[in-house]
Amino acid sequence: MNWHDIFATRMSRMKASEIRELLKLLDQPDIISFAGGIPDPALFPVKAFQAALADALSPVNSSSALQYSVSEGYGPLRDWIVGQMATLGVPCSRDNVLITSGSQQALDYLGKLMLSPGDTALVNWPTYMGALGAFNAYEPNYDRLSPGGNRSAEDYAQTAAEHGGRVKFAYASVDFANPTGETLDLRQRENILDLADEMDIAVIEDSAYQSLRYDGEPIPPMLALEIARKGSIEECRTLYCGSFSKTLAPGLRVGWVCGAASVISQLVLMKQAADLHSSTINQMAINTVARALFEDHTAKLRQTYASRRDAMLAALQEHMPEGVNWTRPEGGMFIWVTLPKHMDGGALLRSSLETQRVAFVPGQAFFADRSGANTLRLSFSLADDAKIAEGMKRLGQAIRAAG
């Protein structure tokens, strides 16, 4: 059977990532890895989840917890999120919140909502690889969301028309972004909103790391800035994606989208058709745990991860050779390293795995145009100070040997 005649055209955009294949080999215990951007499981609030799941399966709750439920999501959890959004400057109601299976699913649904083949999505160079993966299924063209704001709306519109569609949205990870660790400042956020207003396009605000700020002043989400401009979330073009994966636990797959009710209602129809609803029992458990300890728990996470970030910044300072630069994130899990122009992150990964047994993610896969060969992403979320010091020493040696 010739499956390639049967597959939809979109499947040509879905390819196994070489890097992911390489990273699968990282299970060997002698490798020090800064590759995975995942939370430290030692910090999971296990006791709270034990209590929450036991409560969900108590006689009064078990019939609901194990049963089908509504596509919109579990009401009390949507209410808790409404309260959380209010603290971020986003007054809204339950109808403005859809529960998704992680914020990855929110990105998939938002691509599905807006992108017809040939439409254009504006993204940063580099951007979250998983956003490109989700959007690719809907066969868009990508254009570069200019950080300096030096591209005009006409210019974007014309480029999009040349690719057979129109610009549908700008996507941006706003706080301590994966992969760069960088945060959009207030002016950059306002610039994106200006551009979106001028072009009449949507804005997807990826806020997966929002609760993990270690220093510096919090900056209002673009959705809050837009509500301040327009008076109500119902008038806003920004769709905010949040997640419990980095704060409570990723294994339950619970995230959310917050935006105008007219858009959320379309996403509810989409979710009903795509997977009916996110796990009922998991939404109940996340609701219980969030209400019990969200603030205290994220404070503890911030303390631990901040110290790891500091350790990695100090170790980079000590061990990186001349010509290597890196970001200094105010939160999140990632530091972004730029090597001298002639170097290649993929080649460096191969050589450093072989000679130094240290791993990271080469940066190229985060660029929609496959540029950025001389970049790499380091995650500090999983390693202790000793591993960070030893790992950066080895990485410095690998870079010197390759340079």
Next chain:
Amino acid sequence: MNWHDIFATRMSRMKASEIRELLKLLDQPDIISFAGGIPDPALFPVKAFQAALADALSPVNSSSALQYSVSEGYGPLRDWIVGQMATLGVPCSRDNVLITSGSQQALDYLGKLMLSPGDTALVNWPTYMGALGAFNAYEPNYDRLSPGGNRSAEDYAQTAAEHGGRVKFAYASVDFANPTGETLDLRQRENILDLADEMDIAVIEDSAYQSLRYDGEPIPPMLALEIARKGSIEECRTLYCGSFSKTLAPGLRVGWVCGAASVISQLVLMKQAADLHSSTINQMAINTVARALFEDHTAKLRQTYASRRDAMLAALQEHMPEGVNWTRPEGGMFIWVTLPKHMDGGALLRSSLETQRVAFVPGQAFFADRSGANTLRLSFSLADDAKIAEGMKRLGQAIRAAG
């Protein structure tokens, strides 16, 4: 903001179902409802889930249970499914199984895998409404999978070409289908495989109710019949969709697709891009519960639901007026009622809610061409014998009043 200029063309296919809106009003306690096709929560194996989740959060397991995991699904659960598929005549290995968030997600992914806009999907008239909902996102045309086998491959191909695409797959719910309760016999299954071989298209076999057979001889899945023809699952065009929603619990959202490894690997890439993976802890819990009691528990379900089916068949016999016909399912949750030609199921629902306080699902929404106005679906899974007797009496009165 004009969202309708931003939405993708596919969104014109996603509409709120009138029926679903109507059924939302069914919470009033005096209504007897046979509308929802959901398992009886009184039969959920709550104790087993309590033990399984406690085990998943034990010190040795909690770090994995709450963490990110692989897109393919939890290995031990895939292995259990391999064993289950073997009992159905489908020898396969772990690489032939992808875990999905319910079999609804499997249908969404298979539509996404194969359908480009204008392609054709062959479905029964009527068919599972949720399959039409999932496929609609990929903008197909539908053609009628002929039960009598009296349409030629050329005829299907020509009709598909007239709609601007080609036939990609035939979709069929094989055992005690939602909505009709009917089962494809051996010859019908072989006919579909013959047609698929002749047309070189895929077959989606929806087997959500497979374990709920109350009498009659089990019929091998089309995937088993095709393996018997071709020698190996790797040569097969049938993609089998299974679910734990009707056997263990729907609230955890765990189902699977089983098929050729070359197709499963494409679906793994799709899942990675769409939601990373299904809930880790839920997959672990389903694995534990399935291994502990799947056979005993489904035996208990069969006993209870069979008796409800019998009660409903007897009550229909007693209370339906002349000219009303219904199916006699060998399993599942549904009986399909055909009213005299001039009657309308939607109108009957409105009048019977008003005068008799009894609910069901009008059949029209299950037809891709919106025919079948004189049909309705009854579910017997949630009601006890007294409610069934009283409900059928009221339904008979409503039909007489409307007829």
